[in-house]
Amino acid sequence: MTATDLPTPGVGGLDLVPTTDAPQKAKDYTSDQEVRWCPGCGDYAVLASVRSFLPELSLKRENIVFVSGIGCSSRFPYYLDTYGMHSIHGRAPTIATGLAVTRPDLSVWVVTGDGDALSIGGNHLIHALRRNMNITILLFNNRIYGLTKGQYSPTSETGKVTKSTPMGSIDAPFNPVSLALGAEATFVGRALDSDRKGLTEVLRQAAAHRGASLVEIFQDCPIFNDGSFDVLRKGDDVAERLIKLVDGEPITFGNDGEYGVVRSATGGLEVAKVADVGQDAVVVHRAGEEDPTQSFALSRLSDQDLTHTVTGIFRKVDRPTYDDGARAQVAAATEQAQQRGDDLQALLSGRDTWAVLPEPENEQ
Amino acid sequence: MSTDAAVGPAGREVRQTHRVVIRFAGDSGDGMQLTGDRFTSEAAAFGNDLATLPNFPAEIRAPAGTLPGVSSFQLHFADYDILTPGDRPDVLVAMNPAALKANLKDLPHGGILILNTDEFTKRNLAKVGYESNPLEDDSLEPYTTHQVAMATLTRGALEPTGMSKKDAERAKNMFALGLLSWMYHRGTEGTEQFLREKFAKKPDLAEANILAFRAGWNYGETTESFAVTYEVAPARLAEGTYRQITGNLALAYGVVAASQQSKLPVFLGTYPITPASDVLHELSKHKGMGVTTFQAEDEIAGIGAALGASFGGALGVTSTSGPGVALKSETIGLAVALELPLLILDVQRGGPSTGLPTKTEQADLLQAMYGRNGEAPVPIIAPQSPADCFDAALDAVRMALTYRTPVFLLSDGAIANGSEPWRIPDVATLPDLSVTFATEANAPDGSGEFWPYLRDADTLARPWAIPGTAGLEHRIGGLEKADGRGTISYDPDNHDRMVRLRQAKIDGIEVPDLTVDDPTGDAEVLVLGWGSSYGPIGAACRRVRAAGMSVAQAHLRHLNPLPRNVGDVLRSYRRVIVPEMNLGQLAMLLRAKFLVDAHSYTKVAGLPFQAEELAGVLTDAVKGDLPA
Numbered sequence: 001m002t003a004t005d006l007p008t009p010g011v012g013g014l015d016l017v018p019t020t021d022a023p024q025k026a027k028d029y030t031s032d033q034e035v036r037w038c039p040g041c042g043d044y045a046v047l048a049s050v051r052s053f054l055p056e057l058s059l060k061r062e063n064i065v066f067v068s069g070i071g072c073s074s075r076f077p078y079y080l081d082t083y084g085m086h087s088i089h090g091r092a093p094t095i096a097t098g099l100a101v102t103r104p105d106l107s108v109w110v111v112t113g114d115g116d117a118l119s120i121g122g123n124h125l126i127h128a129l130r131r132n133m134n135i136t137i138l139l140f141n142n143r144i145y146g147l148t149k150g151q152y153s154p155t156s157e158t159g160k161v162t163k164s165t166p167m168g169s170i171d172a173p174f175n176p177v178s179l180a181l182g183a184e185a186t187f188v189g190r191a192l193d194s195d196r197k198g199l200t201e202v203l204r205q206a207a208a209h210r211g212a213s214l215v216e217i218f219q220d221c222p223i224f225n226d227g228s229f230d231v232l233r234k235g236d237d238v239a240e241r242l243i244k245l246v247d248g249e250p251i252t253f254g255n256d257g258e259y260g261v262v263r264s265a266t267g268g269l270e271v272a273k274v275a276d277v278g279q280d281a282v283v284v285h286r287a288g289e290e291d292p293t294q295s296f297a298l299s300r301l302s303d304q305d306l307t308h309t310v311t312g313i314f315r316k317v318d319r320p321t322y323d324d325g326a327r328a329q330v331a332a333a334t335e336q337a338q339q340r341g342d343d344l345q346a347l348l349s350g351r352d353t354w355a356v357l358p359e360p361e362n363e364q
Numbered sequence: 365m366s367t368d369a370a371v372g373p374a375g376r377e378v379r380q381t382h383r384v385v386i387r388f389a390g391d392s393g394d395g396m397q398l399t400g401d402r403f404t405s406e407a408a409a410f411g412n413d414l415a416t417l418p419n420f421p422a423e424i425r426a427p428a429g430t431l432p433g434v435s436s437f438q439l440h441f442a443d444y445d446i447l448t449p450g451d452r453p454d455v456l457v458a459m460n461p462a463a464l465k466a467n468l469k470d471l472p473h474g475g476i477l478i479l480n481t482d483e484f485t486k487r488n489l490a491k492v493g494y495e496s497n498p499l500e501d502d503s504l505e506p507y508t509t510h511q512v513a514m515a516t517l518t519r520g521a522l523e524p525t526g527m528s529k530k531d532a533e534r535a536k537n538m539f540a541l542g543l544l545s546w547m548y549h550r551g552t553e554g555t556e557q558f559l560r561e562k563f564a565k566k567p568d569l570a571e572a573n574i575l576a577f578r579a580g581w582n583y584g585e586t587t588e589s590f591a592v593t594y595e596v597a598p599a600r601l602a603e604g605t606y607r608q609i610t611g612n613l614a615l616a617y618g619v620v621a622a623s624q625q626s627k628l629p630v631f632l633g634t635y636p637i638t639p640a641s642d643v644l645h646e647l648s649k650h651k652g653m654g655v656t657t658f659q660a661e662d663e664i665a666g667i668g669a670a671l672g673a674s675f676g677g678a679l680g681v682t683s684t685s686g687p688g689v690a691l692k693s694e695t696i697g698l699a700v701a702l703e704l705p706l707l708i709l710d711v712q713r714g715g716p717s718t719g720l721p722t723k724t725e726q727a728d729l730l731q732a733m734y735g736r737n738g739e740a741p742v743p744i745i746a747p748q749s750p751a752d753c754f755d756a757a758l759d760a761v762r763m764a765l766t767y768r769t770p771v772f773l774l775s776d777g778a779i780a781n782g783s784e785p786w787r788i789p790d791v792a793t794l795p796d797l798s799v800t801f802a803t804e805a806n807a808p809d810g811s812g813e814f815w816p817y818l819r820d821a822d823t824l825a826r827p828w829a830i831p832g833t834a835g836l837e838h839r840i841g842g843l844e845k846a847d848g849r850g851t852i853s854y855d856p857d858n859h860d861r862m863v864r865l866r867q868a869k870i871d872g873i874e875v876p877d878l879t880v881d882d883p884t885g886d887a888e889v890l891v892l893g894w895g896s897s898y899g900p901i902g903a904a905c906r907r908v909r910a911a912g913m914s915v916a917q918a919h920l921r922h923l924n925p926l927p928r929n930v931g932d933v934l935r936s937y938r939r940v941i942v943p944e945m946n947l948g949q950l951a952m953l954l955r956a957k958f959l960v961d962a963h964s965y966t967k968v969a970g971l972p973f974q975a976e977e978l979a980g981v982l983t984d985a986v987k988g989d990l991p992a
Contacts, residue, residue, distance in 0.1 A: 031839070033851065062834045067672070070842075078839050078852065083831035085675060086841025087668070088698050094633075094660070094668025095675065099831070101656060102631050103676040106831050124668070127661040326658070330651045337652030344624050345791045347653065348617055352554075353607045353788065354411050356600070 013210045016104040024055035031081040042193035042219030067092045069116035073140035076111040090121025093128040096135045101323045110137040114155040126183035131322035132211040142221040150224035157304045177299035180214040187213035188314040245312030250282040269297040287316040377592045383442035385450035389467045390459030392435045395537035400437025406550040408608035411598030412441040417449035418781045422721040434466040443597040447899040451974035473506040482515035521579035535576035542580025604787040611750035611779035616646035618757025626797035630655045631673035632681045633666040638721040639777045640711035643683040663691035674704045677830035683709040697736040705764035712776040723970030724777035727946035732772040741870040744923040746774040748898035751786035768825040778972045779896040802827035816850035824869035875922040877929045882916035889985045890937035894920040904978030913986045931958040965991040
């Protein structure tokens with residue numbers, strides 16, 4: 001309970017951001033800076049998707065801010081002609097928090113990577129999610145440290161051999177979607193960098209969501225972790241690996257919907273042949289379900305081996321945002337203060353004062 | 365105590381005295397801070413000048429009756445302008461054997477000792493290692509001792525309320541306050557009103573405390589054990605309206621005032637830490653003045669959010685203590701690179717590491733000055749007293765906004781919790797801090813571009829273009845920027861130029877010249893301090909001068925940049941003494957910068973300097989004997 005009523009979201013993530021009627025193109029969002037990622041880097045595909053998606057929002061370009069941390073993906077803001085800040089390692093959500101609270105008229109985006117968001121910045125990520133700050137976080141997950149030249153990251157597979165783990169990594173990896181759901185995130189999505197349609201749809205809904213949106217983007221590092229997501233891009237069994245969530249629809253995948261997601265005996269979810277279990281046994285996806293249990297189970301459907309990789313929107317629920325609440329308290333207090341006629345002089349004076357009169361009158 | 369005697373109406377002697385130092389000491393749970401605060405408010409309302417020194421353990425409740433659990437509050441009040449909370453108490457109120465044991469060494473012989481005898485049980489005496497009961501042996505003979513069964517008397521007074529004995533005894537601190545209020549001719553209405561408001565939701569408790577307070581008062585009035593009472597006339601301070609204020613409260617008010625004067629909303633991003641948390645508590649009450657407070661997940665997030673708010677055009681503020689500064693250092697470096705306004709309030713405490721959370725120290729100076737990677741200059745300002753925190757906050761914000769830079773304000777535990785009278789300023793006289801955001805493209809080549817690092821010729825500040833301003837979209841960050849244009853640059857000459865430009869900007873900040881107080885004009889010794897040591901240094905100078913010697917005093921408020929005339933001032937005295945509550949940090953800076961033979965006098969005991977000890981140091985210096 002709070003002393004003032006918290007505004008219920010009900011409104012979109014961008015409702016307070018000014019829009020423009022002037023038509024926009026991807027080119028309008030392209031800054032004059034030469035893009036300096038390695039050839040073949042997945043960041044190019046994401047940048048292209050974002051540049052071509054932003055005009056769709058019809059926001060005033062000057063009211064969009066991209067904040068990043070440190071790492072390859074964190075160079076992102078330099079390449080977009082919006083306001084931007086390339087901050088320090090792991091701390092982008094904190095900068096975005098200050099902006100989001102003080103400037104409801106801004107569309108605030110965070111661009112971060114697996115090391116930036118989940119290692120050095122893990123604390124800020126979970127707290128931004130639990131507070132439900134009205135920001136959109138794009139987490140580029142290439143499962144490797146690229147900018148420092150190839151050490152394992154908190155999402156690298158156990159056993160991964162890298163420069164810092166010549167005998168194989170002994171760390172257990174984070175599952176970013178599971179982590180976000182555990183941190184009370186109200187919007188969690190995932191997309192593959194090369195899947196422009198899927199990525200754009202997740203971005204669209206993330207931007208429209210009022211509250212913290214976490215979008216995990218699987219992305220390739222051709223230099224230090226080349227082909228890490230290739231099993232999801234090419235080959236005969238892509239359809240059997242990739243599960244695309246559609247809200248309100250039974251979760252089926254594979255050629256002609258051969259497979260479906262069903263409840264397991266242990267209370268989680270598992271994959272079965274629809275022919276074996278029947279269509280009715282297939283779980284229907286409900287992103288808006290308050291109880292995150294099913295979304296969490298979806299995030300655990302397969303391990304880091306990508307056997308069954310779920311993409312789309314895992315969860316999308318309404319919950320009051322911190323920034324709306326903070327502004328509501330300030331607004332309510334300001335109104336009360338104005339009604340009372342409070343001012344700075346009254347504040348400084350307080351209640352218990354005494355006067356010292358000019359010298360002669362003070363003489364006894 | 366210099367006194368004049370008279371006989372009061374009750375036939376008892378009333379002595380006029382110019383100044384008194386009272387120390388209330390008891391267990392952490394005995395309410396000594398509240399008792400001291402309340403007596404302070406009465407002294408303030410009466411018009412005395414005053415200074416206070418709360419001294420409490422870091423533990424919220426150490427085991428009852430033990431030495432680590434002793435909490436004390438020292439109050440100095442006078443009929444003239446005083447500078448310190450006093451070296452030693454004239455009156456010591458000890459609520460238990462632990463409080464007596466911990467504090468008796470500070471009470472001069474002949475001092476007044478008021479003891480709560482109820483707590484002097486065998487068990488309690490043994491807890492603190494008393495082999496014999498000091499109430500019964502001759503160890504208290506050098507003092508004027510009053511033995512009062514405060515708990516028993518309080519219990520008796522509260523009997524009609526039907527309260528349990530244990531609950532009733534908890535009001536014994538109000539009994540002590542009542543007794544002291546009677547001894548020093550203080551009014552009762554203020555305290556009774558205060559108690560009614562404090563316990564507005566529990567009227568029974570309010571009445572119980574008032575009963576205890578009155579019982580203490582009446583005990584003084586009716587028993588014959590107190591033969592003398594004392595009067596301290598109001599002080600002749602400069603004309604004006606006064607209130608009592610602590611340093612942390614003055615800091616918070618300074619931030620609110622700076623917000624009003626700059627017409628920028630305040631965003632405080634912070635994390636609780638002793639002794640700075642009260643700044644958060646206070647500012648969180650002033651949402652009605654446009655203040656947003658954000659209690660972050662950690663120190664780093666606190667300053668990160670503040671910097672984000674500054675980027676968006678708010679007045680970003682973060683408050684912390686030394687360990688928090690260590691965590692914030694990288695973000696301060698980012699703010700230096702971004703060249704955005706940011707106020708960093710560092711209420712210093714004893715270090716290193718967790719150190720002494722509730723005790724004072726001045727050992728963060730070099731951390732504030734140099735505690736970042738790369739050449740990352742940051743202005744530093746240090747208030748000299750609790751009330752001065754208000755002006756220092758305004759001045760810090762002036763520098764931050766004018767020069768687009770993070771600014772350090774170094775307060776410390778002594779002035780954060782200590783209080784003194786404050787002449788309430790007329791807000792019409794406060795400085796105008798209004799800022800102008802960039803709205804137009806500024807490229808000198810007429811290209812219509814916006815160059816975020818094109819500097820103002822006078823201040824070297826860059827334009828503050830906030831998101832939402834059409835046509836000025838730009839990207840900033842921690843990577844080195846090209847001079848002017850602000851794009852990423854790894855050019856060697858550009859980096860050299862930018863490092864020097866950032867330094868020149870801070871070096872060029874306008875700060876007032878250092879003034880020297882040298883009443884006789886013939887002093888050979890200069891004592892130069894900074895921050896909260898102003899009080900004890902000033903009091904020491906008065907003593908030395910009263911003894912017929914000459915000493916010059918100067919106090920640094922601006923530590924970076926230093927006032928332009930510091931070198932000249934230092935070189936015009938034969939001997940320079942720099943007292944600091946660290947191991948000589950300012951002295952090192954002065955020696956390095958000016959090649960002068962500044963002598964350190966240092967103490968890091970977690971407590972402010974005493975005027976007496978500094979007077980000794982200065983007296984020796986006048987005679988040519990410098991501190992080692």
